[in-house]
Amino acid sequence: xxxxxxxxxxxxxxxxxxxxxxxxxxxxxxxxxxxxxxxxxxxxxxxxxxxxxxxxxxxxxxxxxxxxxxxxxxxxxxxx
Numbered sequence: 001x002x003x004x005x006x007x008x009x010x011x012x013x014x015x016x017x018x019x020x021x022x023x024x025x026x027x028x029x030x031x032x033x034x035x036x037x038x039x040x041x042x043x044x045x046x047x048x049x050x051x052x053x054x055x056x057x058x059x060x061x062x063x064x065x066x067x068x069x070x071x072x073x074x075x076x077x078x079x080x
Contacts, residue, residue, distance in 0.1 A: 032060070034057060034058070034059055034060070037057050039054050039057060042054050042057070042080065043080070044070065044078055044079065044080050045078070045079040045080075046072045046073055046074070046075040046077060046078050046079060047070050047071070047072065047073065047078060048070075048071040048072060048073045049070075049071075052068075052069070052070040052071070053070045053078065053080060055068035055069070055070065056068065056069065056070050
């Protein structure tokens with residue numbers, strides 16, 4: 001185990017009661033589902049505003065942006 005990894009694990013164990021896992025960002029694109037979604041042909045049924053269903057599928061860097069949301073019109077369920 002490298003010194004950096006030991007230091008990261010030590011920090012995680014100090015602040016949390018569980019061990020945490022650090023993500024190697026060099027391989028994120030390999031497992032990124034966002035890049036596989038065809039937003040052009042994506043359809044969402046029961047959305048209140050046309051096209052708003054596409055906005056919820058966004059890049060990892062934009063995941064905390066809550067300004068883009070989708071709501072349903074009459075039905076409690078959204079169908080993508």
